[in-house]
Amino acid sequence: MKQEIKVPTVGESITEATIGSWTKKSGDFVKRNEILMLLETDKASVEVVAENDGVLTILPGAEAGSVVKIGATVATLDTDAKAPAAGAAAPAAEAKPAAQSAAPQASQSTGTQSTGKDMPLSPAVQRIVSEKNLDVGGMSGTGKDGRLTKGDVQDMPAGGAKPAAAPAAAASGGDTKPAKKEAAPLVSAADVLAPRGQSKQGDKKLVAMTTIRKRIAEKLKEAQNTSALLTTFNEIDMGKVMDLRAKYKDKFKEKYGLNLGFNGFFVKAVVEALKTYPAVNAWINGTDIEYHNYYNIGIAVSTEKGLMVPNVKDADMLSIAGIEMTIRDLALKGRDGKITPNDLGGGTFSITNGGVFGSLLSTPILNYPQSAILGLHKIQDRPVAIDGKVEIRPMMYVALTYDHRIIDGKEAVSFLVKVKELVEDPERLLLEI
Template sequence: MTDITVPTLGESITEATVGQWLKAKGDQVKKDDVLVELETDKVSVEVSATEDGVLSEIIANEGDTVEIGAILGKLGEGSGAGAANGKSDTAADALPEHGGPKEKGGVPGKEDKGELMDVEVPTMGESVAEGTLSTFLKAPGDAVKKDETIAEIETDKVALEVPSPADGVLAELLVAEGDSVTPGSVIARINAGASAPAKSAAPAASAPAASTSTPAATGDRPVAPSVRRISSEAGVNPSDIPGTGKDGRATKADAMEYVNSAAKSAASSAPTQAKEPRDIGPREERVRMTRLRQTIARRLKEAQDTAAMLTTFNDVDMGAIMDLRKKHQDAFVAKHGIKLGFMSFFVKACVNALKEVPAVNAEIDGQDIIYKNFYDVGVAVGTEKGLVVPVVRDSDDLSLAGIEKAIANLGKKARDGELTIGDMQGGTFTISNGGIYGSLMSTPILNPPQSGVLGMHRIEQRPVAVNGEVKIRPMMYLALSYDHRIVDGKEAVTFLVRVKEALEDPERMLLEV
């Protein structure tokens, strides 16, 4: 008898509600069949069978509140359960008839196949409950090494790599590319210790298709339990939901987006219709946006829709900082092992200005303003997959060298696709440097729920008036976009002037005078 228990649901989640049992008492189940759905205030979790058998008992009923580790039901042995594990008495008794002594493991040739191990989806972060399996890097029958990447998963924030849990041979794939997956779900199995392709590798290629047999089908597309639940609660037809998953299947995210869109348009009493994709020409190509790109698009649009965004400009003479860097660069590198760049000066200047104008470091929460007495500065980094904003924590406590090292480390992780959710959460203010791409001037967009973002631009030799004389100076335009609901124009201009003053006289900034 095997207990069916509540899995770990996330760092801050301690209980869940039993949503729906998909199997009834006495039903025959296969390993990885979804037995029951759990609902929390953040995610919907599917609990699967850990082995073949029969659902012998249901302990937690639909609507019950259960804690992590609580027993939901019990799974008993049934027809085929023993054979599936390769341990049936019939097989064991038959071994002597084939000649030779019974092998220690009970089944001859087990050493060739190895021990079957599950490949599970790793934790994606506290606020990420679902991702899309974008690519399998290995095929059934391929040899793999421990920690070698088997698959890549895209979420709405980061791309994750799924490593092999052991040396061996990839035996089977349980999901297909494009399928939605959740933390802890099994996506493949490995014959650990095997040194040759397993015989079951060829038919295992059909596993991804077979794995979709659990969800019920509506029309021509199978529908996942979470999609059925969301559709039922919202009173919509699941077959109407445009899917972004494999073969056009709707994911939980698709269902939520469709239902939310329907709710927004209900006031106009116009029927919700999915926008039909237009026909493309012979010299055009249609490519599905990645989850990261979809999230970037959605969040940027949300920033425009929810914030009263305004931008103010100024320019700054970068000569003093350029002279300081040139004078001390060699000594700085010798002592700290990293070059002194411009970004550390900008972070320091912004922190000083944020302390004087705290509204720019605050956020709106309903009818309240939350003032933040810490300075976690996000630094926008462009990658091949899109723009990400990792955060330099407690920037006010760091030296110039500390800031440069933190930025270099985050930039490397971003380019290597190793950023975690924790690296990008909780920023209070953002700096975006469009100057590295040659931008002269721009209006940066807010990173909700933050109330301010500073845009840096390219340094350009321009004629300016200095003490009544026209001189050529290295000038940079600065742009501060801010939420006018919380930051007044006077505060925005004051903030930008303080940044300008600190950059043009960095010695006073560093001496805090």
């Protein structure tokens, strides 16, 4: 029986998706629950698995990189086919002429490539291979089961290949580590110098935007075009929070298995400030103002695919430890490409931290349709006047960008002052007073 494999529904209002990569190829026998392909939507990556055992056939127009409609049939699964016996010859349809099989496969800009061990490439590796037009046929990687990793391909010259990696283990079965690669220079002379009399002004390339990157661009432009954006600033003395963190970070890690950061304190402070100023937790819906009696706080996460803002759901019901664990789990899902539409949807307010990259001050842009976003920045020792004397204190600039159509300046400034007061007095924050 031929079972149709359709593009699944992956979230409200999403009508199409991009096939990021196939992890199996036509003619492969797959087992139930094995991953067949990765779909990229405007919000996240979604894994599609086989519902039964069978032989896969990918339909024309469903190659990696193709944009497909939700509900469209992209492949079939012959569930009557049996798994090939161990050591059985490959089907005649897949045989290649001897002259062709001896030559390395040409790299394609689309489609899933495989290593010499016939391992599928991850979306991140596939993107680098396609952009550089690399030939990876016959290569073994340093990843699990010989898979190619980003580190294996990112330093390769465009259009080139490198020798297969050494075997991962000796014949005796003992574990060995991959040979250490020599660090390649970040910039070579060829990157900055052109032969005498030769110009490099025409050296450029076009790379198609990913679905997620296009959606990020659309949403940011929509926020600018729709909202009346204004930013107010303040600064926070981080001394007491840093002292509290230094005092309890070891016990915190021992109990919860993760480092005690600053995100939990800021999320807690934001929730208390939102309770005091509910318009900051609302947004405009047509000619109405939609107020929210729940607090889903988005935390901006930078990933290989672009900026994502997964949400800490019902943050008011979580402890600082619960908030930190939720943020860690969301960050890991974002890194591994496993963020779901549910993780990204439903946020009412967002926090972005440019300080982790060294930013001292910035004006964040709204995560539309939300009405406000808090920007955190680098903690820096600065001289401040305290009780008539100059002291060096660990200070952080904070910025609140808000939609002036719904939030007045007084509310925005008061909200930010409330966050400042709570973070500067963490005991009061923890007691929720």
